[in-house]
Amino acid sequence: MLNEWLLNFARWLDSFAWSTAIHESFYLYAWIESTHVLAIMVFLGMLFIIDLRILGLAFAQVPAARIAERLDKPMMIGFAVMVITGLLLFFAIPVRSTQSVWFRIKVVLLIAAGINAFLFRNKMKEVRRDGREEVEPSKRLRLGAGTSLFLWMGVVMTGRAIAYDWFDCHKDLSYAMYWVAGCVDEMALVE
């Protein structure tokens, strides 16, 4: 049901002339993807350093809350560019992306990373409200930073894996794999 709905949505996006235009334009597509990678350098670079500080592995002599607060704005600028270019890349190749196992795992990791970031930010707000900026991060905050590192690394890695066609619908896969990838037509053929 969800697979059908997602595929219909992807096919609807695919019907836009602009989707095909981006996909077929060598320079436009390549530049959007390059910008996506450069934005990862900005966003993830800042995020890594913030997380490493919370874990006590960088800037040990500077309060963690200060590092997190001061790097937030450049990090969010990188995030915005990353999201915009990411959406454009999805828009350019909607059907294959929707039916990519890697893309699906990436989205799940993105949601998990988003929830983790939301909880992390709330905890940091509490720290500031209570005037505990100078205190070393609690165990819970450190756990959040470690989780964030792993989740975002996972997002980048699965994002890179989308380029590989190991589990694409045209391959001979098991029914379960077709289901996970959302290969609706192939599932119907097996049935």
Add this chain to the structure above:
Amino acid sequence: MDLLFIFEWLDTSFLADMSKAYGGVFAVVQMVHLVSLALLGGAVLITDLRLLGLVLRDVPSEVVTSNMDRWFSLALIIMAVSGVFMSSAVAIKLYYNEMFWAKMIGLSVGALFVYFIKRPLLAHPHETINVWALRLLAISSIVIWFTVAASGRWIGFS
């Protein structure tokens, strides 16, 4: 000087046997390369934006620089090792790829710039360095490393 012999050697090396035979290993190394790129980007940007006075203004720039230097070097080492492994899979093709050479030139300029110009200069107290020299250093650094990253991505497109 013709460097083809290096690529011919790499093409028949143990690394190439592995990178060509195991697509999964190649992909994982490529992912590590990308994650390290993000770390490198963070270290470069935080150092340079601080030198430009745009972030962490309440943290001395010497502290920022000394903290970021080791993460930069770590990221660069991981990228170099993973990069050689990735190159081994398509060594001969890379030798004839213009974008690969553009990246290698950028990378060499970047490494020389960091270890022979930027770091020796920033070893002095930053307040004794001309503010425009600091700004030029920071802007050059950002331009160099983002160009290296972009040209690296374009190897795959060309």
